[in-house]
Amino acid sequence: MVVAEELEKRFGDVVAVDHIHFQVEEGEVFGFLGPNGAGKTSTMRMIECVSPKTMGSLTVFGMDSEAHPREIKQHIGVVPQENNLDPDFTVRDNLIQFARYFDIPVDEASRRADELLSFLQLEEKKNVSIEKLSGGLRRRLILARALINRPRLLILDEPTTGLDPQARHLIWEKLRGLVTQGNTVILTTHYMEEAARLCDRIVIMDQGRILEEGTPQALVKRLVGDYIVEADATVEVRNCLEQHRIPFDTAGEKVQIVTPEPKLITTLLLEECHLEQVAVRPASLEDVFLKLTGRTLRE
Amino acid sequence: MTPIVRIPFSYRFGKVWRRNLVTFMRTWKVNFIPPFLEPLLYLLALGLGVGSFITQVEGVSYPRFIAPALISIAVMNAAFFECTYSSYVRMYYQKTFDAMITTPLSIEDVILGELCWGATRSFIYALLMFPVLLAFGVIDLPSSFLIFPFSLLAGFLFASLGMCFTAVSPGIDTLNYPSFLLITPMFLFSGTFFPLNLLPVPVQIVAYGLLPLTHVVAVMRGFCLGILSLDLLLSITWLAIASTLLCPVAIHLMKKRLII
Numbered sequence: 001m002v003v004a005e006e007l008e009k010r011f012g013d014v015v016a017v018d019h020i021h022f023q024v025e026e027g028e029v030f031g032f033l034g035p036n037g038a039g040k041t042s043t044m045r046m047i048e049c050v051s052p053k054t055m056g057s058l059t060v061f062g063m064d065s066e067a068h069p070r071e072i073k074q075h076i077g078v079v080p081q082e083n084n085l086d087p088d089f090t091v092r093d094n095l096i097q098f099a100r101y102f103d104i105p106v107d108e109a110s111r112r113a114d115e116l117l118s119f120l121q122l123e124e125k126k127n128v129s130i131e132k133l134s135g136g137l138r139r140r141l142i143l144a145r146a147l148i149n150r151p152r153l154l155i156l157d158e159p160t161t162g163l164d165p166q167a168r169h170l171i172w173e174k175l176r177g178l179v180t181q182g183n184t185v186i187l188t189t190h191y192m193e194e195a196a197r198l199c200d201r202i203v204i205m206d207q208g209r210i211l212e213e214g215t216p217q218a219l220v221k222r223l224v225g226d227y228i229v230e231a232d233a234t235v236e237v238r239n240c241l242e243q244h245r246i247p248f249d250t251a252g253e254k255v256q257i258v259t260p261e262p263k264l265i266t267t268l269l270l271e272e273c274h275l276e277q278v279a280v281r282p283a284s285l286e287d288v289f290l291k292l293t294g295r296t297l298r299e
Numbered sequence: 300m301t302p303i304v305r306i307p308f309s310y311r312f313g314k315v316w317r318r319n320l321v322t323f324m325r326t327w328k329v330n331f332i333p334p335f336l337e338p339l340l341y342l343l344a345l346g347l348g349v350g351s352f353i354t355q356v357e358g359v360s361y362p363r364f365i366a367p368a369l370i371s372i373a374v375m376n377a378a379f380f381e382c383t384y385s386s387y388v389r390m391y392y393q394k395t396f397d398a399m400i401t402t403p404l405s406i407e408d409v410i411l412g413e414l415c416w417g418a419t420r421s422f423i424y425a426l427l428m429f430p431v432l433l434a435f436g437v438i439d440l441p442s443s444f445l446i447f448p449f450s451l452l453a454g455f456l457f458a459s460l461g462m463c464f465t466a467v468s469p470g471i472d473t474l475n476y477p478s479f480l481l482i483t484p485m486f487l488f489s490g491t492f493f494p495l496n497l498l499p500v501p502v503q504i505v506a507y508g509l510l511p512l513t514h515v516v517a518v519m520r521g522f523c524l525g526i527l528s529l530d531l532l533l534s535i536t537w538l539a540i541a542s543t544l545l546c547p548v549a550i551h552l553m554k555k556r557l558i559i
Contacts, residue, residue, distance in 0.1 A: 052558065070309070076401070080397065082394060082397075097321075101314055
């Protein structure tokens with residue numbers, strides 16, 4: 001559905017996207033993960049045909065993104081990072097107005113608008129002005145708006161950033177519904193949980209480059225491991241671990257031991273190192289992410 | 300970089316125009332007051348007030364002299380302020396253009412739609428002022444009907460001019476510069492409230508050479524007073540050429556600002 005080769009985006013001297021390759025297949029949920037400034041949004045904007053690429057090739061639905069922007073955009077739904085609902089219109093009229101831009105006839109637009117309002121549980125708000133909506137409601141309406149043209153490809157740029165857990169779970173639930181209907185979705189996020197729950201395949205980006213690609217489970221297993229045992233990073237613990245030649249990482253005030261045998265390590269820590277508390281958890285995408293992109297702050 | 304082979308414009312600019320018309324009409328009551336009120340106030344203050352000291356200007360009464368200027372100024376302000384402050388709000392604060400260009404609309408469609416809407420606003424103002432001026436008996440029929448198509452041309456020019464400033468303005472406050480430094484002088488020195496030949500020759504040359512409002516006033520005056528001369532054709536040509544030049548500049552500058 002989307003094929004990028006040697007794709008580059010520069011803003012003056014700054015390379016935002018640095019010769020990346022990726023391929024999104026029909027029916028999958030493809031995630032772009034990365035810290036702020038990794039080049040995720042620049043990549044999305046090129047796929048959306050609103051930002052010209054500097055170099056390389058990019059095809060969407062088999063068409064060149066710069067030769068056929070109208071044809072491509074006709075079949076794309078976009079949830080941008082910034083809310084850009086039209087404040088001059090009510091909730092329902094935002095959908096109707098947007099449908100016009102896609103040449104959807106009025107009867108059909110109004111049928112689809114009602115359908116989408118009910119799908120995203122916005123019926124009660126349909127005549128409310130945009131300014132009176134909470135962040136979560138706005139996000140839901142933007143998702144409804146992105147679906148008004150029944151897109152073959154849905155692009156979501158940080159769909160749940162800044163939302164409370166309830167609103168986030170509702171969006172996830174709706175997205176999963178769309179995915180089971182066979183929609184193709186590309187999303188960016190820096191919530192690992194979101195990526196792990198929704199994505200079939202992810203790429204991890206940093207400084208304009210793609211560092212890794214794969215299914216969330218495969219990435220975790222390959223790059224981190226199965227389980228992580230955590231304990232307080234005291235001198236005794238470190239010495240004890242070094243004595244037993246167990247490799248560990250220090251993350252803040254904790255030591256982390258990656259292992260396929262959490263029981264063994266736990267027993268050892270509790271008995272040999274005389275610890276009172278240890279925690280065991282499965283390795284997660286967050287561990288992969290931090291391993292690849294480091295722990296230092298980006299902005 | 301691959302060459303972009305496509306026609307940037309399409310019929311879709313009409314959708315942008317329509318969006319603006321819909322929002323305008325929803326608040327039509329407040330939008331329709333100024334074009335009714337403005338000519339009334341000006342005719343009372345300047346026509347009857349100041350005008351009582353003036354017997355005739357260029358062979359006509361003072362209210363008849365300023366009536367076409369009032370329409371010209373309204374046409375200028377309607378389009379210019381629509382495509383500066385209002386377009387800036389839609390572009391920068393509401394991100395309306397960003398949302399539009401993710402649909403099959405191109406940036407060229409969006410800006411052309413905005414410019415046509417600016418021209419339409421000028422037309423609406425001319426349309427609403429018409430009966431007021433007619434009631435005062437300060438414009439003549441049937442030649443005055445010509446102001447309607449002409450207000451679209453003049454409006455389109457001021458819309459394009461405004462959009463150029465919108466495209467390069469770093470913030471909404473800096474849009475005050477063109478309104479103080481260009482619109483206000485034009486309002487006063489384009490043969491609006493006194494004949495241009497009272498001014499020194501260099502000023503006259505600047506007014507005719509560079510100020511679009513001078514030509515708009517000249518043409519409006521010809522239409523309203525029923526004096527159709529060849530000079531009007533010259534002014535219309537000047538305005539048509541200026542529009543043809545400014546419109547692509549406005550679109551180009553907006554594209555440079557928004558497509559990054």
